[in-house]
Every structure is written in structure tokens, then in C-alpha cells.
Amino acid sequence: MEAHPDWQLVAECESAAQARGVLAAGGIEVLFLDIQMPRESGLLLARELARMAEPPLVVFVTAHSEHAVAAFEVHALDYLLKPLDDARLAQAVERAAAMLAARQRAAYGAAMRGYTESPPWVEQISVRSVGRIDTVAVLDIAWIEAQGNYVALHLGARTLLHRVALSRLEALLDPQQFLRVHRSVIVRRREAIGLSVVGDGTYLLRLRDGSEVAVSERYVGAVRALLGVS
Known part of the structure; x- marks a missing residue:
């Protein structure tokens, strides 16, 4: 030592x-x-x-x-x-x-x-930073974005970085509440309000907080089904 x-x-x-x-x-x-x-x-x-x-x-x-x-x-x-x-x-x-x-x-x-001791789907996420732990209620998460070895948890007025792979976090989230829309983005279903086509095979999903997130062709069918659009 x-x-x-x-x-x-x-x-x-x-x-x-x-x-x-x-x-x-x-x-x-x-x-x-x-x-x-x-x-x-x-x-x-x-x-x-x-x-x-x-x-x-x-x-x-x-x-x-x-x-x-x-x-x-x-x-x-x-x-x-x-x-x-x-x-x-x-x-x-x-x-x-x-x-x-x-x-x-x-x-x-x-x-x-x-x-x-958590139920099958996590209800809170403990975000570590220097000298402290912030407990985030999953209900407060509007959308999640992959950023390297971290994910950005978008909570309306603030964003927190959490050290976990997006695919691993997705496995812990209730699929009735969250939807993968891109290899790097997961959104809360109730936050989605509109879909725009911005190019050949390129789509943007509008969220209630004013954000626009990319939607890949792989997931666009599920997004259209969610919004009830063809």
C-alpha cells in the first residue's frame, strides 16, 4: 500500500x-x-x-x-x-x-x-458519479441514448450519464413501457407523438419534451404501430 x-x-x-x-x-x-x-x-x-x-x-x-x-x-x-x-x-x-x-x-x-431485490423490470436506477449516488425513478425517464460505454438518461430538465450498455439496460426495462427505435435509442412509449420521413430510409420521432430522435428502418414498423400510422 x-x-x-x-x-x-x-x-x-x-x-x-x-x-x-x-x-x-x-x-x-x-x-x-x-x-x-x-x-x-x-x-x-x-x-x-x-x-x-x-x-x-x-x-x-x-x-x-x-x-x-x-x-x-x-x-x-x-x-x-x-x-x-x-x-x-x-x-x-x-x-x-x-x-x-x-x-x-x-x-x-x-x-x-x-x-x-428488484422485480423483473427495474423501477429505479442508481447512477454513480464522483462521491455520490443519484437514484433515478424509471418512471421519470423520457428516453435513453447510447454514448459509448455509457447511456444518457433524459429526464426532462436534466440528463444523467449511467455506465451500462444500452442493450443490457433494455433487458431490464418493461417492454410495455419502453420501445427500441434505433440501435442507440430507447424511448418511453407514451412520449412518442409523431413520425417524420426526412430521407430515404431516414426517420425522426418527435417526443413530448420537444426532442427528435432517429428511427432506423429496422424499428420503423413498430414505431408506426405505436403511433397508429401507416
Whole structure:
């Protein structure tokens, strides 16, 4: 821990069972948790921790990037890919420090429980930013737009960036409420008010908040059915 003198390494554990013993003693604020552990997945341990009122902040460590989606489902603060990169480790430590300084462990615990105890379709999304967690009601989302590794949640007067793939978020949304209209756009069905043809195979969907979003030919039939137009 020479590179992070303000932090203390309390213990190193070889299994989830051993980690439980250390955690039971209390005083652990941040847990670097390997997803693939002997006899038991680190994800299972994280789901147990989600039931705590103020769980330790969890940073997953994995050799496989596909585990990242599962990690964020139990609301990991961050995840690190093996072999560990010093710069990414420092970034994860900084995020943890900011969260602890802002006394966000109770909010973090609520967010973890929201992911692990949620109904089939999510009702809220916990958006992480430096030092804080914003809880967004899905009912407040007008439309969603992919932006690289993030999605932009458009909430009328404000927009929040959330770190998740659009396709993964789509799988968590009620299809009776949301409709994919483009490879990079999902809209709330009730927000759609009109469709315009702006070119050969190019369409724009008008929304109640005044936004216009692209509609691809793949989805235009579903959009027309939604609006009741031919």
C-alpha cells in the first residue's frame, strides 16, 4: 500500500468463507473482491453484503470483462481487470475515498438492495458519479441514448450519464413501457407523438419534451404501430 499511504490493508483472504470471517469483525470500508474464487463466486458474497444497512464498498477484480455487467447488477463501486493497472487501481481508490468522504455508504447499501431485490423490470436506477449516488425513478425517464460505454438518461430538465450498455439496460426495462427505435435509442412509449420521413430510409420521432430522435428502418414498423400510422 506504499502508493496509497492513507489506506490500511486489513486482510487478504483466499476464499469467500474466509472473507466472511474478516467482515464479521467489522471495520471494513472497501472490499476488493475477486469474482472467481475457490468453491464460491464473489458475486454471491456481494449479494449477501447487499442485505447490510451499510455494506462495504465493493470493487470487483476479474480477468474477464464480461463479468462487469453482473458486477454492476450487484452495484459494485467499480471493477478492475487483471492484470491490474496501477492507474485504474488509483482511480478505483479515489472513487472509494470520495464515496466515503461524502458519507454515502447508506445510499450505496440502498442501491445494492435495489439491484438485488428488484422485480423483473427495474423501477429505479442508481447512477454513480464522483462521491455520490443519484437514484433515478424509471418512471421519470423520457428516453435513453447510447454514448459509448455509457447511456444518457433524459429526464426532462436534466440528463444523467449511467455506465451500462444500452442493450443490457433494455433487458431490464418493461417492454410495455419502453420501445427500441434505433440501435442507440430507447424511448418511453407514451412520449412518442409523431413520425417524420426526412430521407430515404431516414426517420425522426418527435417526443413530448420537444426532442427528435432517429428511427432506423429496422424499428420503423413498430414505431408506426405505436403511433397508429401507416
